[in-house]
Amino acid sequence: MPVRPSLVRCPLPSQLPPLTRASAGELETPLSEAIVDGIFSTSRISSLYAHQARAIDLLAAGHSVIVSTSTSSGKSLIYQLPMLQALESDPDSTGLYIFPTKALAQDQKRALGALLAATEGMGDARASASRSGAQHH
Numbered sequence: 001m002p003v004r005p006s007l008v009r010c011p012l013p014s015q016l017p018p019l020t021r022a023s024a025g026e027l028e029t030p031l032s033e034a035i036v037d038g039i040f041s042t043s044r045i046s047s048l049y050a051h052q053a054r055a056i057d058l059l060a061a062g063h064s065v066i067v068s069t070s071t072s073s074g075k076s077l078i079y080q081l082p083m084l085q086a087l088e089s090d091p092d093s094t095g096l097y098i099f100p101t102k103a104l105a106q107d108q109k110r111a112l113g114a115l116l117a118a119t120e121g122m123g124d125a126r127a128s129a130s131r132s133g134a135q136h137h
Contacts, residue, residue, distance in 0.1 A: 022050075024047045024048065025047075025049055025050035025052060025054060026048075026053055027048065027053050028057045029057075031081065034121050035084050035085070035088070035119055037119070037120065038122070039077070039115065042111075042115050045077070048074070049074055051074075052074050055067050076108060080112055080115060083095040084115070084116075084122065087125050088121060091124060091125070112127040
């Protein structure tokens, strides 16, 4: 029997509350000190936005998540932090990120590489990129 993804009911755009100022959020399971230090070291971020904390908590609970926010709202941390947590608990973990453009992939690879380098205990982890449609001979 196929496994049906677990979905969290999301409001329709017409049901969303009016825009408000960004608010801080707290994770149900706090990040390790090494990850917190790595985030601060690479981007000077000292707390998560509420939408980031909610999405990361949902991912940790096994839900699929779609995040649609403006540019520079911290969407990348939503998928980077769970991967760092997985690497902490199992250094042999592997993550696969798929991006729609080569430029975005390279930008995210640089950001993730910097975060890995700045996070204690992640010295053996690496970020690499591959072109889509690459020809192998």
